[in-house]
Amino acid sequence: MPTTERTLYQFPVSHYCEKARWLLDAKGLPYTLQNLMPGAHRRVTKRLVATGRGSVPVLVDGDVTLGDSTEIALHLERTYPSTPLLPPPGPERDRALELEDYFDEVGVHVRRWAYGHIIQGGANLGALMFREYPAPQRWLGRLIAPLIKTALRRQYRIYAPQVEESRLKMLAGLDRLERELQNDPSRYLVGSSLTVADITAASLLSPIARPEGSPYPSRADMPPPKAMAQLAEELRARPAGQWLLRVYQQHRHRAQPQLQAA
Numbered sequence: 001m002p003t004t005e006r007t008l009y010q011f012p013v014s015h016y017c018e019k020a021r022w023l024l025d026a027k028g029l030p031y032t033l034q035n036l037m038p039g040a041h042r043r044v045t046k047r048l049v050a051t052g053r054g055s056v057p058v059l060v061d062g063d064v065t066l067g068d069s070t071e072i073a074l075h076l077e078r079t080y081p082s083t084p085l086l087p088p089p090g091p092e093r094d095r096a097l098e099l100e101d102y103f104d105e106v107g108v109h110v111r112r113w114a115y116g117h118i119i120q121g122g123a124n125l126g127a128l129m130f131r132e133y134p135a136p137q138r139w140l141g142r143l144i145a146p147l148i149k150t151a152l153r154r155q156y157r158i159y160a161p162q163v164e165e166s167r168l169k170m171l172a173g174l175d176r177l178e179r180e181l182q183n184d185p186s187r188y189l190v191g192s193s194l195t196v197a198d199i200t201a202a203s204l205l206s207p208i209a210r211p212e213g214s215p216y217p218s219r220a221d222m223p224p225p226k227a228m229a230q231l232a233e234e235l236r237a238r239p240a241g242q243w244l245l246r247v248y249q250q251h252r253h254r255a256q257p258q259l260q261a262a
């Protein structure tokens, strides 16, 4: 299938989009990326998936359109089974799907906690969110960053009590990850190879561990807020963090998809 027939609509900085890109890359499927502008994105996502929530990622794969990262995972598995990312039907597959659901939910808390600190720490949200956009979208993004900050707060409920609640849920997610791995960073969540469960946990936790190969590697010109730097440090000393770094290093082979103009 020509690349132009498989397009991922996304925000480069979204960890759910990172999960979708990783699924496509792990299956070795070529695709084109279309970066949407936060705010205006819903005009596109709602047109593509009228019944969806309007979120990204959205994958258009030939004549199939999917508006959720889990649906994308299931579609890719059904349609391109030759590089399996799920065990065959049975208890292991059920477990992989249950873990996928669980870490998808943890992703909501990672996002709230991370944005809470990014916003509170006065980081340059525009530079952070739009660095991968081509000009002039990049310039426009930096210009409208204050509006985006207000919208993010409201949409993701980024208020102190909720940020604290999310911190606890995120830490519970790290504890569960370690329990599932039996504290052994060389294991996989289900069976003895990479599955959708690993891809989901690793991509949705990547904003806090910031491994190389993720959309959030350490950058001297954009140091993270103190609380985020501290958690990343603590994480690297734990089996969960070591697992994240290993899985990224060993399995995150990023393709260089073409960028489609918006």
Ligand SMILES: N[C@@H](CCC(=O)N[C@@H](CS)C(=O)NCC(=O)O)C(=O)O
Residues within 6 Å of the ligand: 011, 014, 015, 016, 017, 042, 053, 054, 055, 056, 057, 067, 068, 069, 070, 104
């Ligand atoms: N459950 C969805 C969550 C996706 C999601 O939350 N996407 C965010 C970006 S990280 C988004 O599109 N936010 C803007 C919106 O909802 O309109 C999935 O797995 O795809």
